[in-house]
Structure formats: C-alpha cells, structure tokens
Amino acid sequence: MNKPYFLTLLIVLLPLVTLFAEDGSQLWLRYQRVAPAVSQQRTIVTKSTDETAKLAVQELADYWVGQDVELKLDAQQKQLKDGFHIQGDSKRITVIAQQPIGLLYGAYRLLQWQQTGKNTADKIELTEIPSFDIRMLNHWDNLDRTVERGYAGHSLWLWDELPHQLSPRYEQYARANASVGINAVVLNNVNASPQILTPSYIHKVKALADLFRRYGIKVYLSANFSSPIVLGGLPDSDPLRPEVQGWWAAKVTEIYAQIPDFGGFLIKANSEGQPGPQDYGRSHAEGANMLADAVKPFGGMIMWRAFVYNPTSEDRAKQAYTEFEPLDGQFRDNVIVQIKNGAIDFQPREPFHPLFGAMKQSNQMVEFQITQEYLGFSNHLVYLAPLFKETLDADTYAHGPVSTVAKMTDGTFRPGFKTAIAGVANIGEDANWTGHHFAQANWYAYGRLAWNHQLSSEDIAEEWIRLSFTNEEAFVAPVKDLMLASRETAVNYMMPLGLHHIFAFDHHYGPEPWGDVAGGRPDWMPWYYHNADVNGVGFDRTASGSNAVAQYHEPVQQQYSDPKTCPETLLLWFHHLPWLHKTQNGNTLWDELCFRYDGGVQEAEAFENTWDQLEKYVDTERFAEVQAKLKIQAQDAVWWKDAVLLYFQTFSNLPIPSSVEKPVHQLEDLQKIKLDLKHHN
Incomplete structure (x- = not known):
C-alpha cells in the first residue's frame, strides 16, 4: 500500500557528484555526512528508548540535511503494521510508526528522497504499509x-x-x-x-x-x-x-x-x-x-x-x-x-x-x-x-x-x-x-x-540509478532505458518466443541446445524442452500434448491452448509448431527466431555504445568494470545466437534471412566448448 499526497514539492539542490573512484561497496547508500554547521541548525528527536528507534535517529543525524524531524511511536496505529506515516512541511517533519522498525524505514525513505533530489516538501503526507509481512x-x-x-x-x-x-x-x-x-x-x-x-x-x-x-x-x-x-x-x-x-x-x-x-x-x-x-x-x-x-x-x-x-x-x-x-x-x-x-x-x-x-x-x-x-x-x-x-x-x-x-x-x-x-x-x-x-x-x-x-519497474530503476550513480538527467535517462530493455534483450539472444532451458548442462552459463549427458534424465536435457525436429520446434503442452494448460483457470487455459491467442513470448512454451508457421507479423517461425536472436545481439552491442558515451558521469573504477562486463555480454550474445540458430538449422533446413548477420562461428566448433564452472555452484 502506498498513498502519497504531495501538495508542493521543493527540490533541494544537492552537491554535484565528485567522480572519485568507487568500488560499489556503498551500494545505493552513498550518503554524505552532514557538516557540523548543518547539524546545529536542525534537530532529530524521538522519545522512544528502543534501539531501533535510536538507530533511526542516528541515521538522520548523520545524513539528513533538511528540516527538523521527530520520530514518533503510536501504539494505536495498528493498521500501519511495520510501515510508517510521514507528514510535515518545510520546517518540520514527523515520522509516525506503530513499531520501532517503522521509524527506521521512514528514516530511510527520507534519505532516499534527499539523495534523489526531492527530499522535502512545503507540505507532505505519505503513508506506506508493506505489501507482505x-x-x-x-x-x-x-x-x-x-x-x-x-x-x-x-x-x-x-x-x-x-x-x-x-x-x-x-x-x-x-x-x-x-x-x-x-x-x-x-x-x-x-x-x-x-x-x-x-x-x-x-x-x-x-x-x-x-x-x-x-x-x-x-x-x-x-x-x-x-x-x-x-x-x-x-x-x-x-x-x-x-x-x-x-x-x-x-x-x-x-x-x-x-x-x-x-x-x-x-x-x-x-x-x-x-x-x-x-x-x-x-x-x-x-x-x-x-x-x-x-x-x-x-x-x-x-x-x-x-x-x-x-x-x-x-x-x-x-x-x-x-x-x-x-x-x-x-x-x-x-x-x-x-x-x-x-x-x-x-x-x-x-x-x-x-x-x-x-x-x-x-x-x-x-x-x-x-x-x-x-x-x-x-x-x-x-x-x-x-x-x-x-x-x-x-x-x-x-x-x-x-x-x-x-x-x-x-x-x-x-x-x-x-x-x-x-x-x-x-x-x-x-x-x-x-x-x-x-x-x-x-x-x-x-x-x-x-x-x-x-x-513500477521504471520508477524503481530511476530510484536506483539516482541513488547509486548521479541525478544528472543526461545519465539517468539513457541508463534507465538500457535497464528497462535489458531483460527482453537477454530473452531475445538466449531463448525467444517461449524457448526455455536450452543451457549448458549443470552450470547453465552458455547455450547447448544439442546437449545430452550419458545416463542423464531426460528432463535434464535441452532437447527435452525444445523438441526440435524436421517438423518444427517447441513443447506441446496443449490437450494434444502434455495438457499442462489444464492446470490453469479459464480464460488463461484457452488463451494458452490456441497458438493464435497464446502470447508470442510464450508460444514455444505451449506449442510445437512447424518451422513455416506464420507468426503474428507474417514472418515464418524460422525467420522470426532469426530476427529475435539477431535483434538481441544488436541490442547487447548497443548497450556497450550507450555506456561508452556516459564516461564523464561515472567514476573511473565503476565505468571500466561495467564496460568490461558489457563487452562480455555482447560477445556471449553472438555465441548464443550462432549456437542456437546453427543447431536448429540442421532441422529446419532453411536459410538465415539475408538481413540477419551471418554466424561467425562453426557449429562443430561451438559443440566442442566445455566450460568448467563448478566453482560457481
């Protein structure tokens, strides 16, 4: 539950971020301690003697640069559970909670506002009660x-x-x-x-x-x-x-x-x-x-x-x-x-x-x-x-x-x-x-x-970027777009259209759609999940197959059962379809798979370019470390695309569309890759 009521918002100008080296150890809590002069100009108080309440006071005393704050326990406010209510104006804010931990959560919310550039209001009233106990x-x-x-x-x-x-x-x-x-x-x-x-x-x-x-x-x-x-x-x-x-x-x-x-x-x-x-x-x-x-x-x-x-x-x-x-x-x-x-x-x-x-x-x-x-x-x-x-x-x-x-x-x-x-x-x-x-x-x-x-995913991403890096809009906007696109990008270069579990055996890092382990259970094997053959690809979970769709209520069951109404993001999860099946945009299934994989690669490469243009907004250490990771990701995206398309092509016997970048690897070379990643388990 989240009920914000902002009548007027006073944006407080924060000091520009100094681009010294950071190792990420501060996470999203990169607060600057307040100067002694600021400490003397405002008060942070509570009548509670609880250790958690005193911790909330200490956090604000160390980092809050705004108005006076009172942290107040009210045992009658049972509806708050371990949440909080914040009310106040430009001179004084009161954080009210039924439990001491609610005061600490309220203190962190104030610091979050401050760090993201919207820490105080002429008049503010906000209640937050957590969704889960x-x-x-x-x-x-x-x-x-x-x-x-x-x-x-x-x-x-x-x-x-x-x-x-x-x-x-x-x-x-x-x-x-x-x-x-x-x-x-x-x-x-x-x-x-x-x-x-x-x-x-x-x-x-x-x-x-x-x-x-x-x-x-x-x-x-x-x-x-x-x-x-x-x-x-x-x-x-x-x-x-x-x-x-x-x-x-x-x-x-x-x-x-x-x-x-x-x-x-x-x-x-x-x-x-x-x-x-x-x-x-x-x-x-x-x-x-x-x-x-x-x-x-x-x-x-x-x-x-x-x-x-x-x-x-x-x-x-x-x-x-x-x-x-x-x-x-x-x-x-x-x-x-x-x-x-x-x-x-x-x-x-x-x-x-x-x-x-x-x-x-x-x-x-x-x-x-x-x-x-x-x-x-x-x-x-x-x-x-x-x-x-x-x-x-x-x-x-x-x-x-x-x-x-x-x-x-x-x-x-x-x-x-x-x-x-x-x-x-x-x-x-x-x-x-x-x-x-x-x-x-x-x-x-x-x-x-x-x-x-x-x-929303958007609001959370923006919060995190501002807390972890900077409030500079020229940085926040492109990085937020990159983050919001990243999950779909990964799905595209790994397993689009409902493909699933076609990873390398055991460690699950790279692609291995051909994978088979002697003596292994079928449901450990990628082929169990993609079922690629000359007729098509995908797992039939309709009434004509495993009938897993029957475990869902209507109208979900019927929606998933019909390839015409099944979300294309889950198409091959529920259906084994011919390579020449027409997708919603008129492409054949084979061509659409090729386009999705290629699109994922292009998007991963675009992440590199986006990041490279933001160097002036990020400290040297984190910029270089993220840059190196993005390079690996782009290379891995090509590995995924080539491995899956070349392997599936042995069944489809169809050409890769001319507009799609041709594989840079050979299938037999990719099938020889064996990574020893047991130290990750």
Missing part, C-alpha cells in the same frame, strides 16, 4: 562458504570466526536490507547440511541474529529433513513418529532459548535427492505440519518449497501442481508454501506457476531468483524488475478477474494470515556485493517490490 532473502550459502549459484565470491558468513568475531560487512548488509524493507534472511542453502542445527552453529547464528535485530531482520534457517537421523541418532525421520516429533520439539526449544525471535525453517524436501516425508509414505503437508507444530508455541513459521524435481514420466512443468494441489487446505496456518515464479526453474521467461491459482486454501508465497543462474551470471546486465512484475501482475483468474499472483499471495483473498515473498540472494564477499555493479539493482528492486508490489 515477511520480506525474505534466501541465501544458498554452504557451511564451507561456497555459494550455490552465487557469482559474487564466497559467502559473507565467516563461520570459522563466528560467534567471537563479527565482520563489519554484517552490519552493512543488515543496513542495506533495512533500507529497502527486507526483514527476514535464510542464512544457509536449501540443500541444507544438518550441521547448521548443532549447538556450535546455533551459537554462531545467534551472533548474527543479535546484530540483525536492530535492523528489524529475523533469521531463518534451511533445515535438512533427515536431521533427526544424522544428529539425533534416530532410525528414521518419519514425521508421524512421536520420537521424531519429540526430537524436533527439543531442537526448536534449544534454538529459541538462544534466539527468541528466530523466524523458523525453510525446507526443501523430496526434491533433487533431498530427504523428505515421502521417504516414509507421508505427504508434504504431514512433513510441514510436524515442523509447524514444533515452532508454533514460539511464533515460528515454516516455508515449505513446492520445487519438487524428481524423475517423472510426466511433463516436468506439471509436477509441482500434481503433488501439491491435492494437499490444498491441509497445511497448518503457520506453513507457507513457497512456489517458484514459474513451473520449471527460474527461466529467463516462464508463464506464472499454475499453483498460484490452484491453492486457494493455503498460504503461498512467490520465490524469485535474484542471482542470475540462467541470465549470464554476474557477467550480463539484466535488470530483473520487469521479470518480477510480469509474475506479480499475472492474472490467475482463481477468484475471477484481477486475481493476480500478487493478490493471491499478499493476503487479499486470505486476510488474517501471515504473508511472505522470497528472493534467492545474489550477494557474496565481492567488494561490490553482487559481482556486477548493475546486479545491485536486482537486490534493490526485489526489496522495493517486496515492500510495495505496485511500484
């Missing part, structure tokens, strides 16, 4: 400090030093999250080691939880379902056995004794070899409910992932729905089913997951991937807010029109229950946190949309 980052960090699908170096968590030594980056991390409203973190990988639940690691987790608390952040852990066997010496982990239930109850009590505000557990079960309740003939609901009962006395939550990825004779896209839809209504109130945005696996483009329209009686949450596992790692500039918005704004029609994924998960149709959203973090120990300076925008965008899913 739990706004979570999922870290896929392992205890050996490797990060699965992480592309920014090793994990932030220095387990060997904890709990006695606290890296200064922990507080910087907490501050960055609080500045965009993120209030929950899962510290460890969903492929969880049971060791995270041992007493020594609980002490380490406590040290982080104690530090994060001031910033309104609760700590959660991924738990391994076989922990009672590995740690407790029990013969099994059957969730219906009293001994197993007792072990979890004792372990939860042990954790809460150390961390009273511990958030709960995230569970990946019976997926990709992970243990789970199905090992004992029990359902996902029975496994989740056993854990939910253990944490309920302490106010804890269970996030139970719906990503089930096991060998199946059915269409891979149907599996989660098949397993979870029959369980709708069987989960405890403190269980939230965590569902990926699409039914396959964080692809550059997927239709929204059908479970969002199917589970009307269960708490559910979207899981996005901020880290770019399938989008060029930290080498490619791909702004993900449009992808996030595409899912959140998609209409499931579960309760009629305007039953969007956002409304299915934000409490609109299930008021009174905890709501949540999750994003797989792209954060590591690199100086710039995310491996690519522009990948910081995806962390920022996720946080802003978790706070307010009605924000």
Whole structure:
C-alpha cells in the first residue's frame, strides 16, 4: 500500500557528484555526512528508548540535511503494521510508526528522497504499509562458504570466526536490507547440511541474529529433513513418529532459548535427492505440519518449497501442481508454501506457476531468483524488475478477474494470515556485493517490490540509478532505458518466443541446445524442452500434448491452448509448431527466431555504445568494470545466437534471412566448448 499526497514539492539542490573512484561497496547508500554547521541548525528527536528507534535517529543525524524531524511511536496505529506515516512541511517533519522498525524505514525513505533530489516538501503526507509481512532473502550459502549459484565470491558468513568475531560487512548488509524493507534472511542453502542445527552453529547464528535485530531482520534457517537421523541418532525421520516429533520439539526449544525471535525453517524436501516425508509414505503437508507444530508455541513459521524435481514420466512443468494441489487446505496456518515464479526453474521467461491459482486454501508465497543462474551470471546486465512484475501482475483468474499472483499471495483473498515473498540472494564477499555493479539493482528492486508490489519497474530503476550513480538527467535517462530493455534483450539472444532451458548442462552459463549427458534424465536435457525436429520446434503442452494448460483457470487455459491467442513470448512454451508457421507479423517461425536472436545481439552491442558515451558521469573504477562486463555480454550474445540458430538449422533446413548477420562461428566448433564452472555452484 502506498498513498502519497504531495501538495508542493521543493527540490533541494544537492552537491554535484565528485567522480572519485568507487568500488560499489556503498551500494545505493552513498550518503554524505552532514557538516557540523548543518547539524546545529536542525534537530532529530524521538522519545522512544528502543534501539531501533535510536538507530533511526542516528541515521538522520548523520545524513539528513533538511528540516527538523521527530520520530514518533503510536501504539494505536495498528493498521500501519511495520510501515510508517510521514507528514510535515518545510520546517518540520514527523515520522509516525506503530513499531520501532517503522521509524527506521521512514528514516530511510527520507534519505532516499534527499539523495534523489526531492527530499522535502512545503507540505507532505505519505503513508506506506508493506505489501507482505515477511520480506525474505534466501541465501544458498554452504557451511564451507561456497555459494550455490552465487557469482559474487564466497559467502559473507565467516563461520570459522563466528560467534567471537563479527565482520563489519554484517552490519552493512543488515543496513542495506533495512533500507529497502527486507526483514527476514535464510542464512544457509536449501540443500541444507544438518550441521547448521548443532549447538556450535546455533551459537554462531545467534551472533548474527543479535546484530540483525536492530535492523528489524529475523533469521531463518534451511533445515535438512533427515536431521533427526544424522544428529539425533534416530532410525528414521518419519514425521508421524512421536520420537521424531519429540526430537524436533527439543531442537526448536534449544534454538529459541538462544534466539527468541528466530523466524523458523525453510525446507526443501523430496526434491533433487533431498530427504523428505515421502521417504516414509507421508505427504508434504504431514512433513510441514510436524515442523509447524514444533515452532508454533514460539511464533515460528515454516516455508515449505513446492520445487519438487524428481524423475517423472510426466511433463516436468506439471509436477509441482500434481503433488501439491491435492494437499490444498491441509497445511497448518503457520506453513507457507513457497512456489517458484514459474513451473520449471527460474527461466529467463516462464508463464506464472499454475499453483498460484490452484491453492486457494493455503498460504503461498512467490520465490524469485535474484542471482542470475540462467541470465549470464554476474557477467550480463539484466535488470530483473520487469521479470518480477510480469509474475506479480499475472492474472490467475482463481477468484475471477484481477486475481493476480500478487493478490493471491499478499493476503487479499486470505486476510488474517501471515504473508511472505522470497528472493534467492545474489550477494557474496565481492567488494561490490553482487559481482556486477548493475546486479545491485536486482537486490534493490526485489526489496522495493517486496515492500510495495505496485511500484513500477521504471520508477524503481530511476530510484536506483539516482541513488547509486548521479541525478544528472543526461545519465539517468539513457541508463534507465538500457535497464528497462535489458531483460527482453537477454530473452531475445538466449531463448525467444517461449524457448526455455536450452543451457549448458549443470552450470547453465552458455547455450547447448544439442546437449545430452550419458545416463542423464531426460528432463535434464535441452532437447527435452525444445523438441526440435524436421517438423518444427517447441513443447506441446496443449490437450494434444502434455495438457499442462489444464492446470490453469479459464480464460488463461484457452488463451494458452490456441497458438493464435497464446502470447508470442510464450508460444514455444505451449506449442510445437512447424518451422513455416506464420507468426503474428507474417514472418515464418524460422525467420522470426532469426530476427529475435539477431535483434538481441544488436541490442547487447548497443548497450556497450550507450555506456561508452556516459564516461564523464561515472567514476573511473565503476565505468571500466561495467564496460568490461558489457563487452562480455555482447560477445556471449553472438555465441548464443550462432549456437542456437546453427543447431536448429540442421532441422529446419532453411536459410538465415539475408538481413540477419551471418554466424561467425562453426557449429562443430561451438559443440566442442566445455566450460568448467563448478566453482560457481
């Protein structure tokens, strides 16, 4: 919820940015400390003695150059939840919150306005109430400090030093999250080691939880379902056995004794070899409910992932729905089913997951991937807010029109229950946190949309650019255009028209549409998803194929079923079509694929040219680092285009249109490329 009422806006002129070298470590919090003279001219006050409220005062005392500010707690303002209300004029601003963390969020909003050049108003009234109760980052960090699908170096968590030594980056991390409203973190990988639940690691987790608390952040852990066997010496982990239930109850009590505000557990079960309740003939609901009962006395939550990825004779896209839809209504109130945005696996483009329209009686949450596992790692500039918005704004029609994924998960149709959203973090120990300076925008965008899913991709991009670089319009406008185009550009040079999962096996960096691994499961193989043959290309998910369309409500089901009404962005996701099929613009499918790939390459090359013209607005260090990444991206775009078109041409036997730049590689050379990128996993 976001209700701004600006009657008059006074633009404050900020000092011009000094182009000294920056390493990106300040993220979007590049505030300049106020001069002593300014400090003496205005007051920042609160009557609260809460540590978080005092932190809000300190942030404003250090960086706010505007009028007097009072931070005021009002216990009667329950409708604000952990949001805030700001009111005032050019002489005094009051930030009102029901909870101390709301004061801190309000302070960061004031600083955001200041940094973007619109910090004060002659008269202002603004209320912000977050869209979701739990706004979570999922870290896929392992205890050996490797990060699965992480592309920014090793994990932030220095387990060997904890709990006695606290890296200064922990507080910087907490501050960055609080500045965009993120209030929950899962510290460890969903492929969880049971060791995270041992007493020594609980002490380490406590040290982080104690530090994060001031910033309104609760700590959660991924738990391994076989922990009672590995740690407790029990013969099994059957969730219906009293001994197993007792072990979890004792372990939860042990954790809460150390961390009273511990958030709960995230569970990946019976997926990709992970243990789970199905090992004992029990359902996902029975496994989740056993854990939910253990944490309920302490106010804890269970996030139970719906990503089930096991060998199946059915269409891979149907599996989660098949397993979870029959369980709708069987989960405890403190269980939230965590569902990926699409039914396959964080692809550059997927239709929204059908479970969002199917589970009307269960708490559910979207899981996005901020880290770019399938989008060029930290080498490619791909702004993900449009992808996030595409899912959140998609209409499931579960309760009629305007039953969007956002409304299915934000409490609109299930008021009174905890709501949540999750994003797989792209954060590591690199100086710039995310491996690519522009990948910081995806962390920022996720946080802003978790706070307010009605924000636009455009507005978020502009905020981030102004906060992270400069307010100069000559820089802001072209960079915003570049960012807003970048996701579609990546789709075009990777997998346009609904193609999906034709990446190199295991590491998912480059193209490998011919890929086949001896002894591998079919749904690990690119050919499983593109089905290219002499007759055409694409996956038939209509009634004549796998009938995955039946998992959607009408009119979505019918729309996807007919190639004439199916969005062309998803055409080959739902249809296997002839190479000479006519697309909406009259091109043959083959020609349109060629044009899309070529267009993606040209757009990626244009990114380089745009950036090169902006050198005078950016510090030398970040300019050069982004420039180098854009060069890699443009080269990779050509690699993708040549690999896919040359391979598909062996089936289509059609010429590449004369207006399309001819491949610079040979297919046999591309098929020899084998990258060793295991260090990224």
